[in-house]
Amino acid sequence: MSIGISQATVQNRTMSLRYALLALLTAQPMTGYDLAKAFHISVGHVWYAPDSQIYPELRRMEAAGLVDGVALPWGDKGTKTEYHVTDAGISEFVDWMNLPLRYTRERDPAHLKAAYFEWADPDAVREQLRAHVAHYEDQRRQWLEQLESIRDHTHPIFAKRLERYPSSEWPRITAFKMFAYEGLAARAEQEIAWAQRGLRLVDELAGESAAD
Amino acid sequence: MSIGISQATVQNRTMSLRYALLALLTAQPMTGYDLAKAFHISVGHVWYAPDSQIYPELRRMEAAGLVDGVALPWGDKGTKTEYHVTDAGISEFVDWMNLPLRYTRERDPAHLKAAYFEWADPDAVREQLRAHVAHYEDQRRQWLEQLESIRDHTHPIFAKRLERYPSSEWPRITAFKMFAYEGLAARAEQEIAWAQRGLRLVDELAGESAAD
DNA sequence: CTCAAATACCTATGGCGATAGTTATGGACT
DNA sequence: AGTCCATAACTATCGCCATAGGTATTTGAG
Numbered sequence: 001m002s003i004g005i006s007q008a009t010v011q012n013r014t015m016s017l018r019y020a021l022l023a024l025l026t027a028q029p030m031t032g033y034d035l036a037k038a039f040h041i042s043v044g045h046v047w048y049a050p051d052s053q054i055y056p057e058l059r060r061m062e063a064a065g066l067v068d069g070v071a072l073p074w075g076d077k078g079t080k081t082e083y084h085v086t087d088a089g090i091s092e093f094v095d096w097m098n099l100p101l102r103y104t105r106e107r108d109p110a111h112l113k114a115a116y117f118e119w120a121d122p123d124a125v126r127e128q129l130r131a132h133v134a135h136y137e138d139q140r141r142q143w144l145e146q147l148e149s150i151r152d153h154t155h156p157i158f159a160k161r162l163e164r165y166p167s168s169e170w171p172r173i174t175a176f177k178m179f180a181y182e183g184l185a186a187r188a189e190q191e192i193a194w195a196q197r198g199l200r201l202v203d204e205l206a207g208e209s210a211a212d
Numbered sequence: 213m214s215i216g217i218s219q220a221t222v223q224n225r226t227m228s229l230r231y232a233l234l235a236l237l238t239a240q241p242m243t244g245y246d247l248a249k250a251f252h253i254s255v256g257h258v259w260y261a262p263d264s265q266i267y268p269e270l271r272r273m274e275a276a277g278l279v280d281g282v283a284l285p286w287g288d289k290g291t292k293t294e295y296h297v298t299d300a301g302i303s304e305f306v307d308w309m310n311l312p313l314r315y316t317r318e319r320d321p322a323h324l325k326a327a328y329f330e331w332a333d334p335d336a337v338r339e340q341l342r343a344h345v346a347h348y349e350d351q352r353r354q355w356l357e358q359l360e361s362i363r364d365h366t367h368p369i370f371a372k373r374l375e376r377y378p379s380s381e382w383p384r385i386t387a388f389k390m391f392a393y394e395g396l397a398a399r400a401e402q403e404i405a406w407a408q409r410g411l412r413l414v415d416e417l418a419g420e421s422a423a424d
Numbered sequence: 425c426t427c428a429a430a431t432a433c434c435t436a437t438g439g440c441g442a443t444a445g446t447t448a449t450g451g452a453c454t
Numbered sequence: 455a456g457t458c459c460a461t462a463a464c465t466a467t468c469g470c471c472a473t474a475g476g477t478a479t480t481t482g483a484g
Contacts, residue, residue, distance in 0.1 A: 016321045017440085023328050033462050046324045048317030053441060055464055075449050080463065097332040100340055101321055103347045105260030106396070109228045109313055112258045115392035116235050118385045120309040128312055135315045172417050173330045179413055180327035183406040184318070190402045194395040201391055205384050229470085245432050265471060267434055287479050292433065316442095 017057050018066075020047045022085060022093040025067060027161040029084040032058055042157045045146055046180065058083055066092055114198065125202050132195035140188035147181045150174060227308075229269050230278075232259045234297060234305040237279060239373040241296040244270055254369045257358055258392065270295055278304055326410065337414050344407035352400035359393045362386060 020043045024035060035058070036051045058081075062069045066089035074080040085093075110132060117125050149155035151174070153162065158177065162170055232255045236247060247270070248263045270293075274281045278301035286292040297305075322344060329337050361367035363386070365374065370389065374382055 015440095016319070016324055020324060023324075031462085032464075036463095043324065043327070045318065046327055047319050047321070050442065051463085052443080052445095052465075057440095074463080078448060078463080094331055097325060097328060098336040100343050101325065103322075106257065106351070107228075107259050108396075109259070110315075111392045111396055112228055112232060112235075112255065113309065113313065114395065115255070115258060115389050116309060117388040117391075118381070119306055124310040131312050139318070169330070171420075175413060175417060176329040177327050179329075179410055180323045182409075183326065183403075184320075184323055186406060187399065187402055190398055191395075194398060197394075198391055201387060205387060208383075227470095243432085244434075248433095262472065263433085264435075264473080264475095269470095286433075290433080290478060 016047055017049050017053060018061060019093060019096050020049070021054065021057060021061065022066065022089055024157070025083060025085045026090065026093065027157060027164070029070075029082050031072075031080050031082045033080070035083070038157055042155070045142060046184070061089070065089075122202055122206055126199060129195040129198045129202070132198075133192050136188040136191040136195070140185050140192070143181050143185040143188065147178055147185065150177050150181065228259055229261050229265060230273060231305060231308050232261070233266065233269060233273065234278065234301055236369070237295060237297045238302065238305065239369060239376070241282075241294050243284075243292050243294050245292070247295070250369055254367070257354060258396070273301070277301075334414050334418055338411060341407040341410045341414070344410075345404050348400040348403040348407070352397050352404070355393050355397040355400065359390055359397065362389050362393065 020039070021035060024030065024038050024043060030038060032051070032055045036054050039049060039054070058067065058069070061067045062083070065086060067083045068086055069081040069083055071079045072082050113120075113128065120128075146155065150158055153159050153170075153174075162173065165173065232251070233247060236242065236250050236255060242250060244263070244267045248266050251261055251266070270279065270281070273279045274295070277298060279295045280298055281293040281295055283291045284294050325332075325340070332340075358367070362370055365371050365386075374385065377385065
């Protein structure tokens, strides 16, 4: 019995939304709306979720005792709910962080299509490969931006998080976050290179059939 | 109006299961069971789907006129349904092949966790990174195997598919398929390299804090 | 020749996710 | 004072996907 394991280890799927929310809430208490916003400028780059999933998940998490919902007045008669992580929430998060991931099977529309490109017009293939390049160039740019703002601690939510730690811990925390984003940037570069190889391939094949 | 577009361009999500099935059925008519098997040794490497999705999707596709279901006797009283692509099915598939993809937002549990690795024990981090390496080494191996069997035309389903084309077309078809799998193999290598960088990072950080 | 195991075929249920809403508040401009 | 519009908070619906079954047929071992 080396590591304490919570009883709720059922964990059907990855359930990553839950842990992404917990991760954000360890920085500071937030309302559902704040979380949705924070998502988009932070974890959202690594795990996207729309509001419509965040609100119900927060309620489920409250039912599970992972967060406390505090009703705050909003306007004259309305209320909004601000969520605070509980100790149980922290411990669930730490458990998840220490448990290995379950890898899910590959499911990649872009490569699926590529495997059947002989069915498409060469021009349509080119267009799709160029779109692939454009998409991952955009991703790459975003990730590099994140990387910069993490490196120099101008990232608002990340800065907030660091405040809760002694500055001796900062390099460690910063290093891991940069590591994650570097991996994503490298992946984007790989995808760009792949699509560009594809563009050359289409040209070659067009050349050959023209030479027939 | 350069490209004929079918009226059913609603296409909520990627709907890739449908097109993966059509792709397989363009090689030969099959039953749901055959398709499930074919899936695992062919498209399955690029788009996984369990039987429980394949059967209902086939029925939906039949309702949409993309495939014809032919009831064949199975045993004494049973029947099984063999599906054949219709012309409408082919044209739907070609349309999809010619249309650009809609890219979905990033959602990656491994990188999500990596961004918060400061919450986990260094040993747990190492274990997870090693699992990441192992997982992608396995994937890489599988993809390289596919690549080989496509290159030398020993892949059973792929060989069947080639039979329907004049041999002058073979290089083109083979090239695209190899291109797709090469991309996946390259991605796997990228992931392996990333996780190994992570392992070095954990060692460095452990060294620093030990030196404190 | 019969029984178990493997193969073939198919279904049910429930969670997660995406799109698209709805209702409420605070300010800005006229 | 009224009406826009942006912000904030939250809900509904529907399709995909995964886990987990369930029933029929063939094979083959004893």
